[in-house]
Amino acid sequence: METRELRYFVAVAQELHFGRAAQRLGIAQPPLSRAVAQLERRLGTALLTRSSRSVALTPAGEVLLAEARAALAAVEAAERRTRRAGSTDRPGLVLAVKAGASAELLAKLLDAHAAEPDAVPVDVLLVGIGEQGQVLRDGRADVALLHRPFDDLAGLDVEELGTEGQIAVLPAGHELGTRPELVLADLDGVPGLPAPRWPGPSGVTSGPGPQVRDHAQLLQLIGLGRTFAVLPDSVRGQLPEGLRAVPVADAPAVTTVIAWPPHSRSLAVAGLVRTALRL
Amino acid sequence: METRELRYFVAVAQELHFGRAAQRLGIAQPPLSRAVAQLERRLGTALLTRSSRSVALTPAGEVLLAEARAALAAVEAAERRTRRAGSTDRPGLVLAVKAGASAELLAKLLDAHAAEPDAVPVDVLLVGIGEQGQVLRDGRADVALLHRPFDDLAGLDVEELGTEGQIAVLPAGHELGTRPELVLADLDGVPGLPAPRWPGPSGVTSGPGPQVRDHAQLLQLIGLGRTFAVLPDSVRGQLPEGLRAVPVADAPAVTTVIAWPPHSRSLAVAGLVRTALRL
DNA sequence: CGGGCCGATACCTCTCGGGTATCGATCGGC
DNA sequence: GCCGATCGATACCCGAGAGGTATCGGCCCG
Numbered sequence: 001m002e003t004r005e006l007r008y009f010v011a012v013a014q015e016l017h018f019g020r021a022a023q024r025l026g027i028a029q030p031p032l033s034r035a036v037a038q039l040e041r042r043l044g045t046a047l048l049t050r051s052s053r054s055v056a057l058t059p060a061g062e063v064l065l066a067e068a069r070a071a072l073a074a075v076e077a078a079e080r081r082t083r084r085a086g087s088t089d090r091p092g093l094v095l096a097v098k099a100g101a102s103a104e105l106l107a108k109l110l111d112a113h114a115a116e117p118d119a120v121p122v123d124v125l126l127v128g129i130g131e132q133g134q135v136l137r138d139g140r141a142d143v144a145l146l147h148r149p150f151d152d153l154a155g156l157d158v159e160e161l162g163t164e165g166q167i168a169v170l171p172a173g174h175e176l177g178t179r180p181e182l183v184l185a186d187l188d189g190v191p192g193l194p195a196p197r198w199p200g201p202s203g204v205t206s207g208p209g210p211q212v213r214d215h216a217q218l219l220q221l222i223g224l225g226r227t228f229a230v231l232p233d234s235v236r237g238q239l240p241e242g243l244r245a246v247p248v249a250d251a252p253a254v255t256t257v258i259a260w261p262p263h264s265r266s267l268a269v270a271g272l273v274r275t276a277l278r279l
Numbered sequence: 280m281e282t283r284e285l286r287y288f289v290a291v292a293q294e295l296h297f298g299r300a301a302q303r304l305g306i307a308q309p310p311l312s313r314a315v316a317q318l319e320r321r322l323g324t325a326l327l328t329r330s331s332r333s334v335a336l337t338p339a340g341e342v343l344l345a346e347a348r349a350a351l352a353a354v355e356a357a358e359r360r361t362r363r364a365g366s367t368d369r370p371g372l373v374l375a376v377k378a379g380a381s382a383e384l385l386a387k388l389l390d391a392h393a394a395e396p397d398a399v400p401v402d403v404l405l406v407g408i409g410e411q412g413q414v415l416r417d418g419r420a421d422v423a424l425l426h427r428p429f430d431d432l433a434g435l436d437v438e439e440l441g442t443e444g445q446i447a448v449l450p451a452g453h454e455l456g457t458r459p460e461l462v463l464a465d466l467d468g469v470p471g472l473p474a475p476r477w478p479g480p481s482g483v484t485s486g487p488g489p490q491v492r493d494h495a496q497l498l499q500l501i502g503l504g505r506t507f508a509v510l511p512d513s514v515r516g517q518l519p520e521g522l523r524a525v526p527v528a529d530a531p532a533v534t535t536v537i538a539w540p541p542h543s544r545s546l547a548v549a550g551l552v553r554t555a556l557r558l
Numbered sequence: 559c560g561g562g563c564c565g566a567t568a569c570c571t572c573t574c575g576g577g578t579a580t581c582g583a584t585c586g587g588c
Numbered sequence: 589g590c591c592g593a594t595c596g597a598t599a600c601c602c603g604a605g606a607g608g609t610a611t612c613g614g615c616c617c618g
Contacts, residue, residue, distance in 0.1 A: 001358050002281050004575090018596060031576045033597060043358065045365025052583050052596055060365035067357030067418075070542050074353040078346030079280050079322065086324025086339035139346075155434050155541025262434025263349050283606090297565060310607045312565060331564055331614050 001039070003075050006068040008035045009047065013065045016055045070137075077139030077261070092121035093268050096141035099126040100215025102256055103238050105161065105279070106145065113275045120268045128213040130199035136261050142269055147232065148255040156259040161276055164233040166251035170244045171225040177244030184250050187228065196227045219243065232256075280318070282354050285347040287314045288326065292344045295334045349416075356418030356540070371400035372547050375420035378405040379494025381535055382517050384440065384558070385424065392554045399547045407492040409478035415540050421548055426511065427534040435538040440555055443512040445530035449523045450504040456523030463529055466507065475506045498522070511535075 011021040012032065022029040040047050047061035057065065097106055106124070113119055125141050132144040133152050145161075146153065168187060170177040176186060187195070194209030196218060209227050212218045215235070221227045223240055232254040236245050258276045260269050290300040291311065301308040319326050326340035336344065376385055385403070392398055404420050411423035412431050424440075425432065447466060449456040455465060466474070473488030475497060488506050491497045494514070500506045502519055511533045515524050537555045539548050 001354055002283060003354070004281060006354070006357070019594090027575090028577055029596075030578085030598080035575080037597085043361055043365060045361060047361075047365075050596065053585065053594080055596085058365075060361050063364040064357060064361040066542055066544055067353070067360050071350065071353035071357045074346070074350035075280055075282070075285070078285070078343060078350045081346055082322055082324060082326075082339050082343040085342040086322060086337075154436055157433055263345055265345060298563090306606090307608055308565075309567080309609085312567090314606085316566085329565065331566090332616065334565085 001042070003072060005035060005039045006072055008032055009039055009064060010068050010072065012036055012048065012055070013057055013061060016057075018055065073134075073138040077137060080139035081142075092123055093143060093266075093272060094123045094125050094141040095272070096125045096127050096132045096135045096144035098129055098132065098145070098147070098214060100219070100235075100238070101147065101232070102145050102234065104234055105256060108279055109272075109276050112279060113272055116271065116275060118271060120271070122272070126214070128199070129215075132259070136259065139261075142264065142266065143258060143260045143272055146257055146259055148257055149252060150254070153257070153259060155262065157262050157264070158257045158259045159273055159277055161256045161258055161279065163253050163255045166230050166248050166254060167233055167236065167245045168248050169219070169222055169229050169231055169235065169239065170246065171222055171228070172242035172244065174225075174228075174244065177246060179246055182246050182248050184230075184248060187230065187248070190228070193228050196221065196229060280321075282351060284314060284318050285351055287311055288318055288343060289347050289351065291315055291327065291334065292336055292340060295336075297334065352413075352417040356416060359418035360421075371402055372422060372545075372551060373402045373404050373420040374551070375404045375406050375411045375414045375423035377408055377411065377424070377426070377493060379498070379514075379517070380426070380511070381424050381513060383513055384535060387558055388551075388555050391558060392551055395550065395554060397550060399550070401551070405493070407478070408494075411538070415538065418540075421543065421545065422537060422539045422551055425536055425538055427536055428531060429533070432536070432538060434541060436541050436543070437536045437538045438552055438556055440535045440537055440558065442532050442534045445509050445527050445533060446512055446515065446524045447527050448498070448501055448508045448510055448514065448518065449525065450501055450507070451521035451523065453504075453507075453523065456525060458525060461525050461527050463509070463527060466509065466527070469507070472507050475500065475508060 008021075008025060011025050012018060015021040015024065018033055018036075019029050022032040025032065036048065043060075043064075045060045046058050047064055049056045049058060110122060110124075113122060125135065127135055127141075130151060132141070132146045133154070133156060135141040136144050136156060144156075168176070168182050171193075174193070176182060176190065179186075196209045196212045198212050198218075210221055212221065212227075215231070218227075218229050218231075219238075219240060222229060222243055230248055230251050239245060258273055260273065287300075287304060290304050291297060294300040294303065297311055297315075298308050301311040304311065315327065322339075322343075324339045325337050326343055328335045328337060389401060389403070392401060404414065406414055406420075409430060411420070411425045412433070412435060414420040415423050415435060423435075447455070447461050450472075453472070455461060455469065458465075475488045475491045477491050477497075489500055491500065491506075494510070497506075497508050497510075498517075498519060501508060501522055509527055509530050512526075518524060537552055539552065
């Protein structure tokens with residue numbers, strides 16, 4: 001199987017429409033139809049059920065969609081990492097961090113790493129919530145900080161860096177902000193304060209409230225009184241003036257972890273991880 | 280990048296010889312030279328240093344070799360898993376087990392799974408030591424039993440099933456077999472009894488003794504008085520007549536784990552894992 | 559210094575990926 | 589119930605590029 005065929009199939013499987021998929025791929029519809037049909041012939045399996053009015057995935061098609069995405073990410077990663085290994089000007093590491101999260105830990109880590117004798121330059125790549133795994137898997141980053149149980153750690157090698165409780169971050173002057181402590185049930189369905197939505201481990205977003213990409217957006221929306229959030233303790237240090245932080249007794253503990261792609265044989269990654277574990 | 284290019288590059292990188300690589304790929308040498316040169320042009324990096332008498336990998340080439348292997352395994356996995364999902368006759372799972380290891384646990388697991396209401400048929404794939412990760416990654420198996428710290432768990436999702444001590448397995452009548460307990464140092468450099476070699480997590484094999492692929496081979500060689508082994512407690516149940524088993528006090532504990540490929544969304548895998556965790 | 563090994567280059571062929579035109583089926587509207 | 593619109597499949601053509609053969613040019617060895 002060639003990556004071209006996989007790209008074509010993924011496009012059709014996502015769009016569920018040959019015409020639109022062809023347009024997205026920048027080719028005409030007939031070659032796309034033929035390519036997918038040929039893929040099905042070679043695999044000996046129907047991947048799509050077509051009824052001239054609609055296209056749907058067969059169970060085998062579902063399997064191939066998931067597997068093809070992973071395989072294409074691996075190929076992309078190969079390309080990107082090789083390019084970076086070859087370009088002499090930047091031999092450093094790329095560290096992916098959720099924008100706005102773990103700021104204090106990140107600062108300490110970068111300082112400690114820079115003080116190492118064999119320090120390699122580190123670029124910080126700020127990504128949206130839940131995107132760290134993706135950038136790690138497709139080669140845009142070499143290491144990432146993520147948070148259990150929120151982020152998807154599947155397929156990554158991981159070391160734990162620390163655990164902390166969670167606090168509710170509320171708009172200035174909100175009645176709940178005056179209490180000394182909350183439980184999750186207090187925050188369930190507060191009138192006029194919907195929970196925000198962000199990309200979860202399963203890739204989908206859930207909840208009724210506003211859609212949010214990173215912590216900065218989230219804090220801004222809280223400042224505007226449009227939502228609230230339950231976040232790790234360590235965000236206290238970066239709360240804008242006026243927001244209220246209240247411990248949430250029964251919120252699950254958050255573990256910050258450092259992760260890297262499984263077959264990374266890079267000494268530079270190992271060095272950064274070692275530094276992180278010493279903090 | 281197409282998988283064809285990656286396959287070509289991997290062949291050359293392994294053989295370090297364009298002629299032989301071309302032969303292995305079933306093509307002529309000139310197209311291979313051109314394809315690799317074109318890949319280098321597209322990546323903007325030299326991958327190989329060629330000197331008409333020898334071929335060597337550049338650092339970027341080393342990176343691409345590792346990444347390309349992973350990517351090609353992912354593509355193969357996509358193909359195999361889709362084929363199996365499509366062929367109606369065998370909708371079951373493939374469970375990879377080191378030949379001869381964890382026999383008791385395996386029997387219990389298969390029994391318990393068969394007793395489940397939604398039992399899916401399970402094929403057992405016996406593989407050589409250290410090959411479980413590979414067959415999981417390239418789609419030949421869906422689940423595997425492996426043993427920490429011996430097997431390479433990088434990139435796999437894992438649940439622990441149990442921990443046990445280790446025993447030394449010695450030929451009948453060997454003097455060490457009469458002692459009530461040993462320490463690793465006792466086994467270090469026993470005259471006439473070299474330690475066996477098998478594929479380790481790093482892929483290489485080390486040690487001076489005979490080369491071994493699985494437990495059955497290993498036990499046979501011990502029976503012949505040619506080597507010894509330090510193995511998990513649970514092999515006691517399958518020792519052939521005459522072999523001596525002696526606990527090793529300071530050997531690292533072995534944890535048996537059940538593992539599956541990270542993006543497996545399969546309900547069948549989840550069911551088998553749940554059954555295993557109940558044992 | 560000459561022969562043999564090996565990768566690169568030149569040049570040819572033909573497969574196959576991609577484009578246009580069109581068909582056939584299905585669904586919605588009148 | 590018919591007509592038109594939509595959408596995937598089919599027919600047919602063209603050109604890029606993958607692969608083959610012949611050959612060159614550098615390098616080590618005898």
